[in-house]
Amino acid sequence: MSEQDRERAEFRAVAERGKAAAAELAPLPRAAKDAALHAVADALLARSAEIVAANDKDVARARDSGTSEYMIDRLSLSEERIAAIAAAVRQVATLPDPVGESVRGNVLPNGLELRQVRVPLGVVGIIYEGRPNVTVDAAALCLKSGNVAMLRGSSSAFDSNTALVGAMQDALRGTAVPRDAVQLVPGTSRESVKHLMTARGLVDVLIPRGGASLIQSVVRNSTVPVIETGVGNCAVYVDAAADVDMAVDILVNAKTQRPSVCNAAETFLVHADIAEAFLPRALAALRDKGVTVHGDERVRAYGDDVVAATDDDYHAEYLSLDIAARVVDSLDEAVAHIRTYGSGHTEAIVTSSQPAAKRFVALVDSAAVMVNASTRFTDGEEFGFGAEIGISTQKLHARGPMGLPELTSTKYVVTGEGHVRG
Amino acid sequence: MSEQDRERAEFRAVAERGKAAAAELAPLPRAAKDAALHAVADALLARSAEIVAANDKDVARARDSGTSEYMIDRLSLSEERIAAIAAAVRQVATLPDPVGESVRGNVLPNGLELRQVRVPLGVVGIIYEGRPNVTVDAAALCLKSGNVAMLRGSSSAFDSNTALVGAMQDALRGTAVPRDAVQLVPGTSRESVKHLMTARGLVDVLIPRGGASLIQSVVRNSTVPVIETGVGNCAVYVDAAADVDMAVDILVNAKTQRPSVCNAAETFLVHADIAEAFLPRALAALRDKGVTVHGDERVRAYGDDVVAATDDDYHAEYLSLDIAARVVDSLDEAVAHIRTYGSGHTEAIVTSSQPAAKRFVALVDSAAVMVNASTRFTDGEEFGFGAEIGISTQKLHARGPMGLPELTSTKYVVTGEGHVRG
Numbered sequence: 104m105s106e107q108d109r110e111r112a113e114f115r116a117v118a119e120r121g122k123a124a125a126a127e128l129a130p131l132p133r134a135a136k137d138a139a140l141h142a143v144a145d146a147l148l149a150r151s152a153e154i155v156a157a158n159d160k161d162v163a164r165a166r167d168s169g170t171s172e173y174m175i176d177r178l179s180l181s182e183e184r185i186a187a188i189a190a191a192v193r194q195v196a197t198l199p200d201p202v203g204e205s206v207r208g209n210v211l212p213n214g215l216e217l218r219q220v221r222v223p224l225g226v227v228g229i230i231y232e233g234r235p236n237v238t239v240d241a242a243a244l245c246l247k248s249g250n251v252a253m254l255r256g257s258s259s260a261f262d263s264n265t266a267l268v269g270a271m272q273d274a275l276r277g278t279a280v281p282r283d284a285v286q287l288v289p290g291t292s293r294e295s296v297k298h299l300m301t302a303r304g305l306v307d308v309l310i311p312r313g314g315a316s317l318i319q320s321v322v323r324n325s326t327v328p329v330i331e332t333g334v335g336n337c338a339v340y341v342d343a344a345a346d347v348d349m350a351v352d353i354l355v356n357a358k359t360q361r362p363s364v365c366n367a368a369e370t371f372l373v374h375a376d377i378a379e380a381f382l383p384r385a386l387a388a389l390r391d392k393g394v395t396v397h398g399d400e401r402v403r404a405y406g407d408d409v410v411a412a413t414d415d416d417y418h419a420e421y422l423s424l425d426i427a428a429r430v431v432d433s434l435d436e437a438v439a440h441i442r443t444y445g446s447g448h449t450e451a452i453v454t455s456s457q458p459a460a461k462r463f464v465a466l467v468d469s470a471a472v473m474v475n476a477s478t479r480f481t482d483g484e485e486f487g488f489g490a491e492i493g494i495s496t497q498k499l500h501a502r503g504p505m506g507l508p509e510l511t512s513t514k515y516v517v518t519g520e521g522h523v524r525g
Numbered sequence: 526m527s528e529q530d531r532e533r534a535e536f537r538a539v540a541e542r543g544k545a546a547a548a549e550l551a552p553l554p555r556a557a558k559d560a561a562l563h564a565v566a567d568a569l570l571a572r573s574a575e576i577v578a579a580n581d582k583d584v585a586r587a588r589d590s591g592t593s594e595y596m597i598d599r600l601s602l603s604e605e606r607i608a609a610i611a612a613a614v615r616q617v618a619t620l621p622d623p624v625g626e627s628v629r630g631n632v633l634p635n636g637l638e639l640r641q642v643r644v645p646l647g648v649v650g651i652i653y654e655g656r657p658n659v660t661v662d663a664a665a666l667c668l669k670s671g672n673v674a675m676l677r678g679s680s681s682a683f684d685s686n687t688a689l690v691g692a693m694q695d696a697l698r699g700t701a702v703p704r705d706a707v708q709l710v711p712g713t714s715r716e717s718v719k720h721l722m723t724a725r726g727l728v729d730v731l732i733p734r735g736g737a738s739l740i741q742s743v744v745r746n747s748t749v750p751v752i753e754t755g756v757g758n759c760a761v762y763v764d765a766a767a768d769v770d771m772a773v774d775i776l777v778n779a780k781t782q783r784p785s786v787c788n789a790a791e792t793f794l795v796h797a798d799i800a801e802a803f804l805p806r807a808l809a810a811l812r813d814k815g816v817t818v819h820g821d822e823r824v825r826a827y828g829d830d831v832v833a834a835t836d837d838d839y840h841a842e843y844l845s846l847d848i849a850a851r852v853v854d855s856l857d858e859a860v861a862h863i864r865t866y867g868s869g870h871t872e873a874i875v876t877s878s879q880p881a882a883k884r885f886v887a888l889v890d891s892a893a894v895m896v897n898a899s900t901r902f903t904d905g906e907e908f909g910f911g912a913e914i915g916i917s918t919q920k921l922h923a924r925g926p927m928g929l930p931e932l933t934s935t936k937y938v939v940t941g942e943g944h945v946r947g
Contacts, residue, residue: 104584126864126890129887129890130887130888171697209909209917210906211907211909212909215902216897217908217909219925222890223921224921225890225920233573248666250835257560261829295836303744307919307920307921310675320663321632322725322748323748326744326745327750328750328919328920329750330921346943348943348944351944351946353943353944353945356945356946357945360945360946374921388531413825419601423619428547436866442548448553460940464938465551465552466548466552467935468551468647468936470546470642470937471936471937471938472936472937472938472939473939473940473941473942474938474939475942475944476938476939476940476941476943476944477944477945477946478944479945479946480637480941480944480946481937481939484634485633485637485946486632486639486937487631487633488640497750498646498730498750498934499646499729499730499750499752499921499922500922502935502936502937503641503935503936504937512920512921513924513925514890514891514892514893514894514924514925515892515893515894515903515908515925515926516886516893516894516896517737517893517894517895517896517898517902517903518882518895518896518897518898519895519896519897519902520897521768521770521771521774521775521897521898522775522898522899522902523774523775523778523779523782523898523899523901524778524782524899524901524902524907
């Protein structure tokens with residue numbers, strides 16, 4: 104058997120065990136799942152020295168290959184970080200169980216009782232980069248929602264992920280949740296990702312988490328249904344009727360409070376009627392925070408340090424202290440800009456005009472639309488979901504921050520007394 | 526330009542007009558959409574002679590190529606059938622508009638107002654076979670839910686579909702709904718389907734309606750998100766605690782009331798403890814209706830005319846007066862059979878035992894589970910949805926009969942007073 108065939112066979116064996124585990128896990132009550140989550144948290148704490156030692160190998164390999172200190176920091180685990188990860192698992196245990204919730208229910212005219220109830224999706228594949236904490240977070244959210252997690256992390260974190268999944272699986276042995284409810288996709292080759300992406304019938308849904316190129320690759324090559332997440336080219340539109348102080352605060356917060364995340368602003372658009380009042384103050388405030396503005400000519404008229412914007416700037420998800428800017432002559436021109444360049448994640452309007460707010464909300468086709476609030480609020484924790492598996496930028500199944508209910512499907516249960524169709 | 530390039534360019538032009546129309550259509554209020562639906566119904570009636578003439582060409586071509594009379598009947602339009610199609614459009618106008626419905630709403634601890642509201646999906650591609658009435662049904666449901674319909678019917682119905690879409694587009698000219706809200710994919714080649722399946726960014730979702738091979742082809746080749754519909758290998762399980770009269774009635778209804786549809790039963794499973802009481806009567810009742818039973822040895826012991834079942838029989842979606850049958854020793858064995866062979870559409874249990882019903886409902890992983898009712902009830906009309914675009918057998922986005930709400934996505938609208946993240 105070639106190495107490739109061996110890896111494929113190994114993948115199928117793991118996926119089939121995962122599918123079998125999904126059938127066992129789905130009907131478990133909340134108490135059984137919560138007990139398993141606490142067992143997982145206990146095991147992570149008890150075995151943190153071993154996990155840190157495995158992580159040290161990943162870190163050493165990363166250093167040898169010249170990885171940046173920023174990426175090394177993201178990769179690194181310490182006993183303290185593992186304690187935080189374990190605490191997050193216990194937090195998931197406190198959240199309500201979405202499984203079994205009735206989302207619709209009525210008695211039909213013929214007396215049939217119709218109920219639509221939440222059920223787990225089954226086997227959820229997660230393909231992700233970088234940080235090993237995602238391994239545990241994703242597993243915990245899947246477990247709580249009755250789903251088996253098939254995890255495919257970055258090869259740079261392979262030793263860490265193997266140790267984390269090993270600890271979780273061992274912890275599950277003593278619980279009602281099957282050990283195979285948490286699985287690591289075998290191998291670190293590109294082929295192993297392909298096996299996961301084409302495991303239609305064994306894997307119910309794939310959620311890629313990471314950069315744009317990872318997500319696009321999964322979307323294009325997967326035959327398993329995918330929930331597209333994360334790419335955020337978010338815009339702040341400062342309307343003619345904006346409060347200038349508020350607009351400056353929101354823009355600076357949206358750009359600089361945490362520039363590396365998907366809900367940070369990457370573009371701002373200013374109505375021409377307020378440009379004179381807004382731009383000098385906004386450019387000064389951004390300059391103070393070290394932001395480089397890439398503007399059109401009308402923006403550049405207000406600041407010598409504004410760099411000329413290209414079309415690429417308006418398309419860019421910088422994830423850095425850069426922002427693209429343009430003056431527009433109307434709200435509709437702002438909406439048209441967003442339709443052309445936006446990623447459908449989050450857009451904000453700053454305005455005191457109710458009709459302007461209403462029109463912006465109606466016309467902007469994004470997962471979240473903010474009125475007089477920072478784009479940074481598009482987040483499962485901020486929305487009160489208690490946890491988040493990612494932010495969907497597609498329209499099918501889930502859109503915006505995804506909490507536990509978004510990790511479920513539904514089933515119709517119809518109860519009769521011998522009903523037949525006439 | 527080659528014929529193929531020309532067709533691709535033509536497709537893109539149509540799809541781009543569709544995308545632009547989606548932006549216009551999305552914010553329209555219910556009254557505007559309902560008025561457009563009535564205009565469409567009026568036009569279908571006014572132009573029915575012209576539509577029938579176009580249909581005659583399709584029918585003549587079908588006859589020349591030796592199509593069966595059954596298929597010819599499905600293809601044929603008459604003034605009477607067009608009147609029924611127009612009436613169905615007016616029926617869609619009476620249904621509530623799902624767009625704008627708040628599905629979640631609360632005030633966050635920081636005072637932000639969070640609302641999740643239904644919005645159209647955008648551009649919905651429908652790939653379907655046979656009957657030209659689907660052209661109008663699908664367009665009406667898309668229009669009502671604020672979506673642009675990109676229709677790709679069977680090449681055998683091309684003249685009919687062209688006439689129907691032409692009449693609908695002309696009718697829309699006099700309304701607030703853009704003419705391009707209803708579009709026919711240009712061309713009849715296999716390539717033209719590919720253009721639709723790979724129009725990611727222009728088309729938001731694809732819904733294939735038709736036979737298993739069409740659906741599988743779309744699922745495997747599409748880069749646009751797909752909602753898988755329709756394949757139904759439905760089972761009736763007769764539990765040890767079943768009422769025999771009820772079980773016979775339900776089985777006969779599920780198999781014979783309309784054998785050609787996806788919610789007809791294709792398999793029945795009988796608990797060994799009730800086989801003696803149930804099978805002689807069930808086999809006689811099925812025999813009376815002209816049904817051929819394909820059974821395992823234990824079923825064959827009760828009837829000389831029972832054909833030996835193969836594994837293929839248990840996998841089959843017959844859509845004919847055939848049914849596969851097996852005696853099982855437990856409810857769990859029935860569930861295991863369904864997991865192995867079922868298509869996840871609809872399964873029924875007949876039982877007087879509450880624990881048995883509860884266990885079957887919990888363990889069977891299908892879009893609909895019937896307790897003491899025929900599988901034939903899995904249907905948008907029967908469920909009270911007023912209309913149905915198809916029956917989803919996937920877990921993502923929609924599962925089971927899909928009505929108007931299933932043709933929507935959602936958008937989060939967050940309203941603050943200058944809120945920034947700390």
